[in-house]
Amino acid sequence: MAENEDGQEKSEEATSRRLQEARDKGQVARSRDLGTTAVLLSAALGLLIVGPSLIRGLSSIMTRLFSIERDQLFDSNSLFTVWGVVIADIGLPILGFIAFLALVSFIGNIVVGGISFSAQAMMPKGSKMSPLTGFKRMFGLQALVELTKGIAKFSVVALSAYFLLSFYFPDILNLSQDHLPGNLMHAMDILWWIFMWLCCSTIIIVIIDVPYQIWNHNKQLRMTKQEVKDEYKDTEGKPEVKSRIRQLQHEISQRRMMAEVPKADVIVVNPEHFAVAVKYDVNKAAAPYVVAKGADELAFKIREIAREYDIAIVSAPLLARAIYHTTKLEQQIPEGLFTAVAQVLAYVFQLRQYQKGRGRKPTPIPLNQPIPDEYKKY
Structure with a gap:
């Protein structure tokens, strides 16, 4: 050899x-x-x-x-x-x-x-x-x-x-x-x-x-094994550098996502582990779509921003988990979750009218809404 x-x-x-x-x-x-x-x-x-x-x-x-x-x-x-x-x-x-x-x-x-x-x-x-x-x-x-x-x-x-x-x-x-x-x-x-x-x-x-x-x-x-490794580092980048780049990209993506939270209509929470920010804009999409989502610490930050900008927070554990696991950012809500999301948005819009003195206080939505089995995530 x-x-x-x-x-x-x-x-x-x-x-x-x-x-x-x-x-x-x-x-x-x-x-x-x-x-x-x-x-x-x-x-x-x-x-x-x-x-x-x-x-x-x-x-x-x-x-x-x-x-x-x-x-x-x-x-x-x-x-x-x-x-x-x-x-x-x-x-x-x-x-x-x-x-x-x-x-x-x-x-x-x-x-x-x-x-x-x-x-x-x-x-x-x-x-x-x-x-x-x-x-x-x-x-x-x-x-x-x-x-x-x-x-x-x-x-x-x-x-x-x-x-x-x-x-x-x-x-x-x-x-x-x-x-x-x-x-x-x-x-x-x-x-x-x-x-x-x-x-x-x-x-x-x-x-x-x-x-x-x-x-x-x-x-x-x-080539020797070391030459192959060195070439891979030169072409693909060192693992620690790539890890740092991914970390920075993730941080930038999170900051961009957090900037969209104040634009949401409602924050659907688990209530502690998951938080999903949903917006409905007929001029942009035919159905409600996700502008931000997160788990654990990120979910806590989303709730903090929502309270700061007076965004409605609704506790719906099954719905929050279903949206979090099935819907990506800037993606529309799946058709199977339309009914549950519509109930949440209707409650939020009625609550806004009530707070402005233009209607009666809406009935709180049930915590466990009917979610199709294929969308249930535990």
Whole structure:
């Protein structure tokens, strides 16, 4: 298991942040052998496509040059004519062939790791110019792996080339007995098959190299448990800081809620443990809604503010608990509690009229109002 400088095991997979930081630095999984094999195979395919055109072009040029007349040797214009024939017959196919190879080379090198452009990777680094660092790279484990891969690739290609040349050797000797342009077509055919099989031999290397490069890249980015914890603290914040932030947010929310208590029409209490401030404003909502609620000490503060601003306090234990547990701030009362809340509001409004001398004293509402079973909270 890999270890860091502190001796801790890098047993954890790299986090998304670690992967993104590595990508920003240009550290992505790459398989040079995949790009090389893609170029070689595309070259074989390109030769198969443009090979006949090149052979016809070369044959035409050779025929023209070997049949040139004496007068044309002293004519400067004929030289430019020959160059025009060369460009038309073999120049354009070769340019198309090169453009095709460049495209395949680009695609082959981004299949593993994708497109990555990093300005940090292009910046000069002193560590890269350090002789000691270079010595470690030359004789380190990674250098040994690369040396082994190089020997394996050379062995595979050399053995493939030996068997292919042995197989096609009689055909190569017979080329001297053919005539133009047949011998050129035959030579191109032999060359293509040898080249094609050599390219295919490198697929064995790619099959091994691609998984290894991905595995090695992930291994290098692995993290220790402490690094994961430190990163979590950096991204999510330290637990004590987050706790303090939540505490401040809670205090701000409570102060904002307490500022709404004087606007309530009635405070429904338990009478000691719960307090719910309810308001009915037809211009804002179709049903009564909760502007503040609290339990224990917070309920005591709500009752204090209600007494300070002369807000009616009604003791209805079942109703207070039901509203507290089922209704959020600024949320309307559930439909199942409409009847009970309407009775409380009616009593409060009648009590206000009585206090102003405009009506008779209302009958106090019962302490235990009928509450649907699904809203009862004990």
